[in-house]
Structure formats: structure tokens, C-alpha cells
Amino acid sequence: MTEPGKSETRWQRKDLLGIRELSAEEVTFILDTADAFKEVGTREIKKVPALRGKTLVNFFVEPSTRTRTSFEIAAIRLSADVINISATSSSLTKGETLKDTAKILEANHADIIVLRHGSSGAPQFLAERLRSSIINAGDGAHEHPTQALLDLYTIRERKGAVAGLHVVIIGDILFSRVARSNIFGLLKLGARVTLVGPSTLVPREFEKLGVTVSYDIDEVLPTADVVNLLRIQHERQRKEYFPGVGEYIRLFGLTKDRAKLLKPDCLIMHPGPINRGVEIDSELADGAQSVILDQVTNGLAIRMAVLYLCGGIATP
Amino acid sequence: MTNNQNARTSPAPATLPVMDGEAINRALRRIAHEIIERNPELASVILAGIPSRGVEIARRIAGIIESLGKSPIETGVIDVSMHRDDVGKRAELPRVRASWLPLPLENKTVIIVDDVFFTGRTARAAMDAISSFGRPARIQLAALIDRGHRELPIRVDYVGKNLPTAAGERVRLRLENVDGEPDAVWLIKEENA
């Protein structure tokens, strides 16, 4: 927690496109704001009028249940009106361009558009063309800023601070927007980051971002303060990236035996959905070190904070 | 801003001292006495400060009440940011603080404590915020300064000092524990060009 009156930072963004563009102060500002919104969740009436009269469109071109639901509950608790549009229910399937679809949304007075899209950069594309606030709910393999913020929040809540911690992210980094946003956020807040996974999914090129790349999980685990396990998929194009789930578990799965290498207070995180028995042993996912459900709860506070901040700014 | 008959020509903004630390202390003591007088059941009173200075003022009033030999009085924090009526109209947003009130509120008297009472919109937002925590028996309002210019049908129950101001004037308040400056209140007359 920061001392009151200490920081002069004020929020000035209408869009949240990624973590990379934020300063460390802005990241902390969102986390602090989320503290206040987490408190709202403990009230008898869990709804505040902050975004009363605003319309939020959950525009999910790529399917997602968890993130969309989290944004929807957050928006409802802020008193915004919520509309959900999925890929199948949008005109995109009829060949309408993203720009045209978004212009229609704006013409319908959508104040806030929460966009999930398969193409990296799609939220920025909209932000450059619309007056509405654009919140990135995951774009391609680029960024998933609210996921990283809720991960940072959970770490800060459990560990007191992020700076100085050793955070290990394990799994499919190459195709992961969660990994990228986490890397940017963790480094901004002063953590040390190690990426672990098959060399095909964790190319050395990532070291240029300021992280360490390792292919030896057993060597890395003993010094970890946090391990964040990413979902492993062995579908379609991934067949060329690693031989199979069995070998993945052998080399990189967080099994019960491996978990013994962890410090007793090391946090285990997972953005979900979990492949039980693949990235992580099923019992560990529900164990004392797991903060997976905290992540979900904190996700609500983070998304309320982000919607409040970006949606609450006057738009030109 | 105003088209007053007097075309005054004073060039620099004038800063007039209104209260020093001693005067602030006297005003808070008076508020404390009034709270004691009007609330025979002090144990059911909660002082809910609005961040940041309202929280400090509430803490000080509670301290004064305790120093008068009364039992400790409960305090809380009520941040009004999420309940304001101008969301979407500001170019930048300040930090929101977590609210905290001793629960439950039923049968309690919650006294909102603010530094400067002005339009009444903050007090309205505070009342809204408080009601999301529960349904207190009554809500009252205390402010160190009442500078006038209400825009809502709200009045202050406990006033430290009435300070009539013109629209172009500002009240500057500093409290040692919040601002790192000695306690003081000034009236700043901003001369418009």
C-alpha cells in the first residue's frame, strides 16, 4: 500500500492497449485503484454508480468465457450497461471489416469497447480510429494487459511487493499474450523473470526483452518466488513445436516431485483454463501454494479499476 | 467569471491567512463538543473521513473526544470517487482509496468528515457510498470550513468555521500529517485577467 498523499500521479488514458506502453507509476496506480475496488466486493451492496449511463460493449471476436464474464461482472458492478457481441453474432462473419463493425458500435454510443481479437494490434487499430475507450482483452500473441495486472496484483497482495522477486513463467511463451504482458509488467515493477519451456516455444530472442531463458526447470524452481504456468496446447500448428504432452510433462510439467524443489512460500499461478495433469499436477493446482482462485477474484477488482479509469476519463 | 461593478486593479493573487494551527485546533474542539452534546450514545457514532484530509480531521476529532474522558470513538474512511456525479467529465482521475467502515452500520450514526464544504456534491457522493455498506440510523456532516456555494439541498451539522467566499476565490488548507506543512487555512483571491 502506498502512503496517502504521496503520489501525484493521475490517470489520463482512455485506452488500455497493453502493459508495454504504461509507466511503472501507471501500473502501480491501477493496482492501487484495484485495492479500492476489491473493497467494493466486500460491501453489502457491491455496485457503485461510477459508470452509470455508460454503455460497454464486450466485443469478443475470439471466444472466451472467463475474461468476458469477468469484464461483464466488473461493468455491471460499475453500473454500466453491458452488451456482449461474439464473433458469430457480429457482422464480421458476413465480411464486414473490423473498422466498419467498430464504427457501427460507436455510432450506437458504445462508450467503452472491450476487445478480444486474434490479431496482434487490433485494439490499437480501433483506438486510433474511435473516440470510445478501447480495453484490450487479449490480442493475438501480443498483450493481455488485464491478465498481467491481476497477476501482478495477486503477487503484490501475497508478497507485499513485486520488486526483487524471482518470477518463473513456464510453458508456451511464443504464442502467449499473457506471457508478454506479464514480462513487461514484472520488469517494470522490478522483478527478475525467467522463462522456461521447450526451445521451440521459448526462443532465445526473448532474452532481448530483459529476461532469462532456461530449458532446465529443475535448476530454476528452487529460487522461484512465483511460478506462473501457462496453458499448453498440442493442437494443429503446435505439432511441429513439441513432440507431445507426455514428453512435455516429463521435461516441463510441475509434478509433485518437482514441486518439492519449490520454496515453501513460492506462489503457484495459472491464468486458466488449466490442463490438469499437464502443466501442473491436479493436487498442486488446488494446494496451499496455489493462488489460482485469488487470481480470478482479483481479476474482477482489476477490471473494475481499469474500466473505472479508462471509462471515467472525459473523451474529446 | 463575474461582472462586478468594481473594476479592481490589484495585480497579484492575494493570499489571506484565515486560520492558524491554534485556530484550527479550537474549531475542532468545538466540533468535538457539539458531537458529544448531540449524540448521547457516543458508542454508536462513527466518524467517516473523506480522504485525505477528512480522514486526518476525523482522527483528530476522535482524539479530542477521547481526551475529554469519553470512551474511544470509531472512525472510518469513505472515499467518494466511485460515487461522484462527474465521472466521464474529467480529463484526468485522481487515485481512488479503499473505503473502510466499522460494520454493521445499522443503529449507528455516521458522521461524514470533510475538510472544506463547498457545493455539497462530495457529501452527496459520501452518503451514497455509505449506503452501499448498510443502512445507518442517521448520517450527519462535519466540516472544518464551510465556504458556501451549495448546489444541493445539504447543510453541515458541525462547522469549524464559516468562511463566506466569492466564486473566484479558493480555500487553501494544509494539515501537518497529510501535507507535511504546518496547519493553516488561507483564502486565495484569484484575480482573473
Place this chain on the structure above:
Amino acid sequence: MNTVIRNGRIIDPANERDEVADLAIVDGRIANLPALRTPQSAIDEIDATGLIVCPGLIDLHVHLREPGFGWKETIESGARAAAAGGFTTIVCMPNTSPVADSPSTIAWIKDRAAEVACVNVLPTGTISKALMGEELAPLGSLAQAGVVAITDDGRCVQNNELMRRAVEYARMVGLPVFDHCQDYNLVGAGVVHEGYWSTLLGLPGWPSAGEEAIVMRNVLLAELCDHHIHCQHISAAGSVRILREAQARGVKISGEVCPHHIALTDDAIQNFDTNFKMNPPLRAKEDVAALLEGIADGTLAILASDHAPHAKFEKEVEFDAAPFGIVGLETELALFLDLLVHKNKTIDLPRLVEMFTVNPARLLQIDAGTLSPKRTADVTLIDPELEWTFEASASQSISRNTPFDGWKLKGRAVRTIVGGRTVWAL
């Protein structure tokens, strides 16, 4: 009307000529000065003091989009853009609709060009039927219809056996083979150079090896078939090295460079602006350095634009969904002058002219690219010192998909003469 261009610096690399002199044009052909003294017609005098007078420039890599995609560009508008860029001859790629894989389509293009184009438009035909990379296109018929080369540009024949037979067959019918070098398996869904920025932005990477593998394949096939393969838009450092080694052994292989691949690097994509998306993609600083080295030592002896117009609505989409390519005819000469001659001092002016004239003319085996007497008077006048700003809105092209809008450049063509007639002047 006959013309005399006075007092310009005549650079004619084919004749190893570089001198300040007058150039005479009589009846649409380059003439000796005395030939001008025919009394029957007036003489148009052009003052070329301080200007370069050189053979009309040739761009052997242009997409004119007709037939089929007239909303992007037409033969007429593309030719106008070429003239404004100083080009008197352009070679158009066959990925039109219908695809230029039959003599009838070639005939249509030639007829259309004769009717509306203000510069010489030379068509190419495809290597494979419908650009599918599966069966040979009728290369002999295409040759007879008048194509100057065959290429599947925009696509790349993946089947090495088919490519081998195409090169062998092209040798028989006397056509050079152009190739867009891209290994589909290695490149996959890649849209930007695989490196720091693709890693950072999570955009699918297009590795340099995807180009180098095919350049190497082409070296082997050019050697096997003893016939010329020209590798289009070379972008990667490794490709330059492979070409250099092969050329040293006498293999008939060449490569071309596009201005964007030396003017820009992959960091330009960080705002997801699709005007920086082209194929092959913008690469790293080391690649630019290698391209400059290749130009300096002659490994890369031909310059081209890969002029690829797309409409705004087509480009104004998600980055990975946008079509590849940028327009280039009107910025090409200025960028190369600015970057190669002025800034990096990679080459001198005569070399630049050579790379734009005699080198492509020899590859295409066309009667162009020199100022020899009696040749068709295709002439370009260049002010190498002129400082100007490129405004996309003032472009002659129908499309405006350029990353160079607002760029301040030094040097440009000021007059373009085709067959003795000025088709464009500043």
C-alpha cells in the same frame, strides 16, 4: 518535333559515357548532333544545366493490377506513376485476374498498354498455371505472345522439380526466370521479420531463412540448368552471401533490391501500420548493411520498386489480415539517390544509372537502357540535388499505400521522355 537537350551531364553506362554535352533527338530516336540541322522542323530546346541526362530508367518489378483489380491501379495510372518517377519502361507482374498465364491475357495487356500507357509496359507471364505451383504454364506460347520473363511473383513455386523443369523450358524459349523467394513451410503465417520486434509484438515471424533457402535452391537450379534465375526483392543478409558466392563461381543468378528494404527496418512496424507491411518484410539493421554491401560490390546489380498498390479499405484492417505491399514508383529513384549516393555513398551516380538501365535491359534482353545513336529516345532527366517532400496525396497512382508520405528526399527525376516525347515534367 526534334529536340536538343543542352548542357546536361550525360551518363550512359552502356557506352561508358559520362560528360557534359548536348543530346539530340530526331524523329523519336537518339541522333548525332549534326542530324538536327534538318531545316524542315522546329527544334525544341531543353536546358539541362546541372541535370543528369541518362537512358530512360527501367523498373522490372511493378504490379499494375490490370486486368482484374482496377480499383487498386490501372495500366494507365501505373504508367503515369512510373513516368513521374523517371521510368520509361516498366515490367508488370502476372498476378492479375485473370492471371497472366495465357497468350490472350498477355495480348490484352499489350493492347491496353499501347492504348493508354505513357511509358513502355512489358508483361511477364507466370511460371505455373494459375500461380498454383503445380503445372507449367504455356511458357512457349507466352514467349511468342511477347512476355519478357516468367515469374510466379507474389507466390513461389515450392516444388523443386517443377521449378527445375520451368528453368529448363525457359532456357529453350529464351526467357529469364524471375523468382519471389519464399519457402512456405519456413515462413508459415509470417507477416513480419522474425526477430526482436516479432517477439515483442507477438506477430508471426517471417524468418530470413525462408528467403535464403529458396535463393540457395535457385542457385542450384541455375547451375543445373545453366540458365538465368533472377531473385526478386532480396531482403536478407544470407541471400546476399549466397548470391555473391554463386556469382563468383559463374552461376547465372542475380538479385534485385527494393528501396524500402534499405530505407526501413523492422522496428517501423511497432505501431501496426500496415503501410509498413510488405513481402518479404522489413528486416534488421544487419540485413540493411548486407544489402548495401551487396550493392557496393555488385552482387546486387538491379534496383526495383515492387510497386504494389492496394486500396485504403484493403490496407485499413488488422495487421495480419492486411495485404502485403506498398506503392513505390514515385519514391524509388529519390530514395535510392538519397540513400545510396548521397547518404551512404554506397555507389556513385553512374553506377546508380547502370543499375536502373543497362543492367535490367541486359537481363530482359530488350533494346533499351542506352543512349546509343538510332536507339529509341527514352531519356530521363534527373536533378540529383533537388530537395523535395513526397506527398502521397499528390501521387499519380490510384493507391496511396506508402510508408514514405511526408519524407524529405534529395534528388528526383524532373523530366521523362519516351520515344522522344516528354511524358512527364516537374
